[in-house]
Amino acid sequence: MANDHRPDTRRTLTLRDVSEASGVSEMTVSRVLRNRGDVSRSTRDRVMKAAKDLGYVPNKIAGGLASQRVNLVAVIIPSLSNMVFPEVLTGISQVLDDTGLQPVVGVTNYSPEREERVLYEMLSWRPSGVIVAGLEHSDAARAMLTNAGIPIVEIMDVDGPAIDSVVGISHHRAGQMMAQTILAAGYRRIGFLGTQMPHDHRARKRLEGFTAALAAAGLALEDREYYDGGSALLKGREMTQAILSRRPDLDFLYYSNDMIGAGGLLHCLDAGIDVPGRLGLAGFNGVELLDGLRVRLATMDACRLEVGRAAAEILTGKTADGRSSGVRIELTPRLDPGQTIRAPR
Amino acid sequence: MANDHRPDTRRTLTLRDVSEASGVSEMTVSRVLRNRGDVSRSTRDRVMKAAKDLGYVPNKIAGGLASQRVNLVAVIIPSLSNMVFPEVLTGISQVLDDTGLQPVVGVTNYSPEREERVLYEMLSWRPSGVIVAGLEHSDAARAMLTNAGIPIVEIMDVDGPAIDSVVGISHHRAGQMMAQTILAAGYRRIGFLGTQMPHDHRARKRLEGFTAALAAAGLALEDREYYDGGSALLKGREMTQAILSRRPDLDFLYYSNDMIGAGGLLHCLDAGIDVPGRLGLAGFNGVELLDGLRVRLATMDACRLEVGRAAAEILTGKTADGRSSGVRIELTPRLDPGQTIRAPR
DNA sequence: TTGAAAGCGCTAACAG
DNA sequence: CTGTTAGCGCTTTCAA
Numbered sequence: 001m002a003n004d005h006r007p008d009t010r011r012t013l014t015l016r017d018v019s020e021a022s023g024v025s026e027m028t029v030s031r032v033l034r035n036r037g038d039v040s041r042s043t044r045d046r047v048m049k050a051a052k053d054l055g056y057v058p059n060k061i062a063g064g065l066a067s068q069r070v071n072l073v074a075v076i077i078p079s080l081s082n083m084v085f086p087e088v089l090t091g092i093s094q095v096l097d098d099t100g101l102q103p104v105v106g107v108t109n110y111s112p113e114r115e116e117r118v119l120y121e122m123l124s125w126r127p128s129g130v131i132v133a134g135l136e137h138s139d140a141a142r143a144m145l146t147n148a149g150i151p152i153v154e155i156m157d158v159d160g161p162a163i164d165s166v167v168g169i170s171h172h173r174a175g176q177m178m179a180q181t182i183l184a185a186g187y188r189r190i191g192f193l194g195t196q197m198p199h200d201h202r203a204r205k206r207l208e209g210f211t212a213a214l215a216a217a218g219l220a221l222e223d224r225e226y227y228d229g230g231s232a233l234l235k236g237r238e239m240t241q242a243i244l245s246r247r248p249d250l251d252f253l254y255y256s257n258d259m260i261g262a263g264g265l266l267h268c269l270d271a272g273i274d275v276p277g278r279l280g281l282a283g284f285n286g287v288e289l290l291d292g293l294r295v296r297l298a299t300m301d302a303c304r305l306e307v308g309r310a311a312a313e314i315l316t317g318k319t320a321d322g323r324s325s326g327v328r329i330e331l332t333p334r335l336d337p338g339q340t341i342r343a344p345r
Numbered sequence: 346m347a348n349d350h351r352p353d354t355r356r357t358l359t360l361r362d363v364s365e366a367s368g369v370s371e372m373t374v375s376r377v378l379r380n381r382g383d384v385s386r387s388t389r390d391r392v393m394k395a396a397k398d399l400g401y402v403p404n405k406i407a408g409g410l411a412s413q414r415v416n417l418v419a420v421i422i423p424s425l426s427n428m429v430f431p432e433v434l435t436g437i438s439q440v441l442d443d444t445g446l447q448p449v450v451g452v453t454n455y456s457p458e459r460e461e462r463v464l465y466e467m468l469s470w471r472p473s474g475v476i477v478a479g480l481e482h483s484d485a486a487r488a489m490l491t492n493a494g495i496p497i498v499e500i501m502d503v504d505g506p507a508i509d510s511v512v513g514i515s516h517h518r519a520g521q522m523m524a525q526t527i528l529a530a531g532y533r534r535i536g537f538l539g540t541q542m543p544h545d546h547r548a549r550k551r552l553e554g555f556t557a558a559l560a561a562a563g564l565a566l567e568d569r570e571y572y573d574g575g576s577a578l579l580k581g582r583e584m585t586q587a588i589l590s591r592r593p594d595l596d597f598l599y600y601s602n603d604m605i606g607a608g609g610l611l612h613c614l615d616a617g618i619d620v621p622g623r624l625g626l627a628g629f630n631g632v633e634l635l636d637g638l639r640v641r642l643a644t645m646d647a648c649r650l651e652v653g654r655a656a657a658e659i660l661t662g663k664t665a666d667g668r669s670s671g672v673r674i675e676l677t678p679r680l681d682p683g684q685t686i687r688a689p690r
Numbered sequence: 691t692t693g694a695a696a697g698c699g700c701t702a703a704c705a706g
Numbered sequence: 707c708t709g710t711t712a713g714c715g716c717t718t719t720c721a722a
Contacts, residue, residue: 014700026701027700030700031701059698059700061698062699062700064700065699065700066700066702067701
């Protein structure tokens with residue numbers, strides 16, 4: 001950072017300045033500023049006034065070093081570019097807001113290398129806990145998490161072994177449930193449309209569960225279409241058009257997320273395709289946006305808010321038994337058939 | 346945080362542990378780990394190996410205290426619940442990624458009180474700079490920013506005095522431009538649909554610019570409709586239906602953001618309303634989602650990515666003259682008439 | 691190129 | 707209820 005900011009005759013204020021301005025020892029000033037009760041009313045008032053008048057802002061760097069405690073929670077997520085993780089963050093914030101704990105967010109862009117870097121960076125601030133999306137990590141990241149000596153909560157996914165605590169849904173089962181619902185409605189020639197992201201393990205697990213359920217019924221996916229980047233809504237349109245022109249006989253399209261599903265739905269409506277009669281559609285996530293479409297897309301809710309809340313509650317020990325480690329919470333996603341899956345036959 | 350995590354015989358590793366494991370002084374270990382060149386190749390290798398074998402993670406709390414420097418940049422934004430701020434963050438990250446500086450995000454929910462708290466909290470970590478959305482702050486927040494002694498960049502808005510640096514667009518002018526475009530196309534009976542957010546100053550300024558331009562043409566808004574919370578797309582539909590049933594004579598609807606605008610557009614398409622012939626529509630933001638609709642909504646791009654990038658460049662001194670303070674950058678939003686404003690008469 | 695000493699600003703622990 | 711002392715783990719500064 002360029003150093004032109006200030007000719008700098010001013011230091012930044014310290015406890016000692018407040019101490020001198022109020023005529024109270026540094027230690028007592030520290031007690032007041034941390035709201036530790038054992039200070040007389042009058043002393044407290046004098047200190048508060050001095051601190052406010054000076055515009056003192058405590059130095060948490062020094063405080064953290066001295067107390068060996070840092071009120072930060074590291075939150076590591078793959079992306080901010082769709083609404084799912086912001087909603088998880090909202091849940092985390094809701095719970096943390098009352099506790100003095102503060103979330104610090106790191107974004108990995110679905111890259112294991114970035115996850116490792118972000119994690120290293122965050123752990124070097126000695127946070128009180130870590131919330132990290134997913135169960136898949138590089139060996140080094142796993143080692144760091146294991147040895148950090150703080151509570152770790154892996155979120156969004158329960159299909160696999162956890163390092164410490166875990167909160168989420170089974171994406172494998174989610175995929176299965178959707179497939180079973182689709183089959184029960186009599187659809188048989190099913191296509192899949194999804195993202196080209198090798199590290200989106202949850203999408204992969206959903207698809208695995210989905211195809212496993214098809215296989216159990218003696219079926220397989222008839223066709224697939226992948227995309228990468230760009231407006232998901234537009235990609236959904238384009239991919240849908242592409243797959244249908246290639247395979248006009250398909251009677252169901254399963255999308256890996258609601259945005260491309262919504263795009264597909266809009267295409268079908270514009271093209272006058274009979275949904276859900278001739279063609280059924282389903283997405284995943286239960287995003288709010290779907291409420292605004294003329295026809296409600298079938299979807300499954302990933303319990304994002306609840307996942308965030310539960311993860312934060314684990315870190316704050318607000319669990320049934322007060323534990324903040326080794327907790328396992330599997331939530332059950334709701335399947336909303338909307339108006340794009342016909343009634344079971 | 347509940348303290349059940351670890352019977353704790355292990356401490357967390359320190360420089361001294363690496364020093365002992367490698368037989369090199371703490372000071373030299375510190376030099377190696379910070380990549381300061383003045384260390385012999387062999388010493389460096391021994392230290393790196395020891396650090397890696399132990400799984401040492403440096404303690405930035407201690408480092409920051411000792412060096413009086415912290416590689417954090419505080420980023421304070423009102424919301425994560427639409428795509429605009431995440432896109433600003435993306436721009437910030439892109440630039441910061443190469444610099445060793447790390448963004449730390451705080452969310453205010455458009456509340457001045459929360460902004461004040463978040464700012465206090467963040468400044469207590471002694472970041473190297475602050476990026477904060479908007480020019481409106483409480484007196485206390487303004488005082489903190491002024492006295493922090495670090496570069497401050499206010500972003501998104503240039504309509505008003507800045508504390509230090511500023512990057513953004515003029516929302517007043519943006520509103521004006523849109524109004525002028527609408528009037529030039531011959532629309533005359535104009536309604537407004539927006540959010541009920543007293544602290545969204547940018548939306549307010551756009552509307553002020555918009556009505557000012559109408560007034561200059563001897564016109565005023567014919568009707569208004571506000572919403573608060575919920576699915577913006579759905580609200581856009583509902584509000585549009587409401588305002589049109591109340592005032593079927595309106596010939597243009599100006600939306601305060603693209604999501605409700607898109608909802609309105611979908612309503613109009615479903616209702617068979619002739620857009621842009623009988624009714625024109627326009628939103629604001631230039632969100633990617635619009636690409637996925639059958640008809641392109643008129644909008645204005647708020648230059649979100651560019652704003653983020655420029656703000657980060659100021660903090661890193663990557664400006665034309667290397668300054669990181671007192672910089673003022675006004676970007677010019679592009680007006681995209683899309684397909685919902687008819688050609689000028 | 692390496693090491694030793696002296697803090698950074700705050701809080702834990704104890705004494706009064 | 708208030709004050710004193712001794713660090714927290716690292717980096718700065720200076721010396722070798």
